[in-house]
Amino acid sequence: MKIATWNVNSIRKRLDRVIPWLTQYQPDVFCVQETKVEDDAFPRLEIEAAGYHVLCHGQKTYNGVALLSRQPARDAVRGFGDSVEDAQARFLVATVGDVRVGTVYVPNGQTVGSDKFAYKLDWFGRWRKWLSAHADPGMPLAFCGDINVAPDDRDVYDPVGWKDQVLCHPDERAALGEICRWGLADVFRQHHAEAGLYSWWDYRQLAFPKDLGLRIDLVLCTASLAARCTSIAIDRDARKGQNPSDHAPVIAEFT
DNA sequence: ATGGTTGCTTAGCAA
Numbered sequence: 001m002k003i004a005t006w007n008v009n010s011i012r013k014r015l016d017r018v019i020p021w022l023t024q025y026q027p028d029v030f031c032v033q034e035t036k037v038e039d040d041a042f043p044r045l046e047i048e049a050a051g052y053h054v055l056c057h058g059q060k061t062y063n064g065v066a067l068l069s070r071q072p073a074r075d076a077v078r079g080f081g082d083s084v085e086d087a088q089a090r091f092l093v094a095t096v097g098d099v100r101v102g103t104v105y106v107p108n109g110q111t112v113g114s115d116k117f118a119y120k121l122d123w124f125g126r127w128r129k130w131l132s133a134h135a136d137p138g139m140p141l142a143f144c145g146d147i148n149v150a151p152d153d154r155d156v157y158d159p160v161g162w163k164d165q166v167l168c169h170p171d172e173r174a175a176l177g178e179i180c181r182w183g184l185a186d187v188f189r190q191h192h193a194e195a196g197l198y199s200w201w202d203y204r205q206l207a208f209p210k211d212l213g214l215r216i217d218l219v220l221c222t223a224s225l226a227a228r229c230t231s232i233a234i235d236r237d238a239r240k241g242q243n244p245s246d247h248a249p250v251i252a253e254f255t
Numbered sequence: 256a257t258g259g260t261t262g263c264t265t266a267g268c269a270a
Contacts, residue, residue, distance in 0.1 A: 009270085010261090061268090062269070203261050243261095
């Protein structure tokens, strides 16, 4: 089973890249973030024509996630379903085959100390509560997406310059740590220990050609699923050329 | 150097 994740930065703007990519790699499950479109305007027909079933959870202008799958997905959940009034579409979970899969777009946080940063930390806490209430660490479960946290300094091109900045701040690393402590592992690090492997490069300042990137797009798996992961890779080539997303896709293979 | 690039929506926000 192949599971992929990609922050596409607008599914409509990126469709001419996403469809050929899907056709080439044929993931069984494809988690998408930053679709930036309401559900009734999602390019469903084009994606179905490429052989995928579509679950989406979007909103106007910002955010939005989707889960595409070759087989129909079941038991879909949109949002945390908690007591918080929250219009931001960032969380979608469904089951494909024997695996429960979540596509998540963690809030960026903008700057440390801002209201948006507080929302980000709170969002992690709500996610952690969702896990306690709706999942079990013993089940085969993967959460894939733009986590908007570089887990450690190996994931950052300039750890000194980024120290205590948003995406690298100890408070958000600790919040991600609580998610992992519940029972989800960053499976990329089971297969690659080296520094300098990134999934996002800013559009500005020629960051991609200079390889000034961060690894913030993760596949988080429970132990039983992590044990089935035979390979995981970042498709850096998908960041090249005309009209790229600022993120590259990540593809994981499971037995 | 508070810049710079992109997307959505059309002036300003978010990333």
